[in-house]
Amino acid sequence: MLTGMPPRDRLIRSAEGRDAGAIGAIYDEAIATGVATFAQGPHAAAEREEWLDGRGGRAPVWVLDDGAVVAWSALAPFSHRPWYDGVAEYTVYVHRDAQGRGVGGQMLDHLISQAPALGYWKLVGMILEGNEPGLALATGRGFRVVGTHRSHGRVGRDWRDVTVVERHLGEGA
Numbered sequence: 001m002l003t004g005m006p007p008r009d010r011l012i013r014s015a016e017g018r019d020a021g022a023i024g025a026i027y028d029e030a031i032a033t034g035v036a037t038f039a040q041g042p043h044a045a046a047e048r049e050e051w052l053d054g055r056g057g058r059a060p061v062w063v064l065d066d067g068a069v070v071a072w073s074a075l076a077p078f079s080h081r082p083w084y085d086g087v088a089e090y091t092v093y094v095h096r097d098a099q100g101r102g103v104g105g106q107m108l109d110h111l112i113s114q115a116p117a118l119g120y121w122k123l124v125g126m127i128l129e130g131n132e133p134g135l136a137l138a139t140g141r142g143f144r145v146v147g148t149h150r151s152h153g154r155v156g157r158d159w160r161d162v163t164v165v166e167r168h169l170g171e172g173a
């Protein structure tokens with residue numbers, strides 16, 4: 001697993017079909033916490049492989065592979081409207097056993113460094129109520145809290161607020 005050696009940046013690579021199982025497992029584990037996402041599982045390898053195949057060049061997925069995939073990250077266009085073309089929503093998921101050791105920060109730093117070359121001038125994150133690590137990850141990297149949508153969606157039957165965070169990049173900064 002993780003060796004903790006710097007720089008671990010070189011362990012981050014584009015996700016491939018063979019990563020689909022690990023990506024789905026990390027995703028499902030986070031879904032089970034009830035505070036990471038509104039998405040519902042399970043995500044079998046075949047389903048995640050199809051998901052990976054369907055992503056365009058401006059919606060990349062990366063993994064941190066330290067012999068095993070311990071984290072994945074992604075960017076996706078924030079909106080289909082052309083005037084929001086430079087805004088991306090980010091996603092970072094770290095395997096439970098690898099959390100709290102700087103991996104999430106490393107993945108988000110990587111997204112911040114890659115996004116401008118993809119034409120993005122801003123990253124936006126949507127943090128569900130109760131997701132303290134998710135909020136700390138963003139604010140620790142200079143994201144500003146825009147505000148909180150009240151009861152923005154449901155996890156099961158429970159309404160959840162969603163806090164929006166943003167950070168300008170490159171020319172937008």
Ligand SMILES: CC(C)(COP(=O)(O)OP(=O)(O)OC[C@H]1O[C@@H](n2cnc3c(N)ncnc32)[C@H](O)[C@@H]1OP(=O)(O)O)[C@@H](O)C(=O)NCCC(=O)NCCS
Binds near residue numbers: 136140
């Ligand atoms: C959010 C997540 C990606 C953080 O990953 P991680 O590897 O544990 O994060 P790091 O160790 O790099 O820590 C990032 C920051 O969060 C803080 N943090 C970590 N765990 C925390 C906790 N339980 N409570 C409060 N802050 C916490 C760290 O102190 C650090 O702050 P700093 O950058 O100011 O030093 C991880 O918890 C996760 O995968 N959660 C499920 C998916 C999710 O919610 N993703 C976020 C929305 S996209």
